[in-house]
Amino acid sequence: MRATLRVLYNLNEMTDDSAYIVVGDTTNRWRDNKLFIFDDTLLHESINQTDQARYCLFVDMIRPTPFPAFNARDRLRHSLAHRKL
Numbered sequence: 001m002r003a004t005l006r007v008l009y010n011l012n013e014m015t016d017d018s019a020y021i022v023v024g025d026t027t028n029r030w031r032d033n034k035l036f037i038f039d040d041t042l043l044h045e046s047i048n049q050t051d052q053a054r055y056c057l058f059v060d061m062i063r064p065t066p067f068p069a070f071n072a073r074d075r076l077r078h079s080l081a082h083r084k085l
Contacts, residue, residue, distance in 0.1 A: 004060040006040040011055040018049035030054065 008021065014030040021028050021036060023044040028036045038044065040060065048054050 004040045004062055006038055007057075007059040007061065008036045008038075009057040009059075010034040011057060012052070014050065014052060014054060016050040016052070019047065019052070019054055021046045 010030045017029050017031055019030045021030075021038075021044060023038045024042050026038075
């Protein structure tokens with residue numbers, strides 16, 4: 001499980017309500033809101049049933065955790081630092 005918050009920013013204007021993201025019980029229509037932030041560990045689905053291409057900027061923010069060893073990046077860094085040469 002990734003411990004991240006995902007920031008999505010739709011770069012182009014969507015002219016139709018048929019482009020949206022669903023996260024749990026929340027639906028964000030890209031026509032109404034170009035910016036959407038959500039917990040990436042939740043089940044989510046992005047839909048584009050329009051004829052338009054949708055261009056989106058993704059930014060993942062790693063959340064602090066009391067157990068940093070469970071963070072994949074930290075595990076990789078630890079294993080590389082302690083490998084035998």
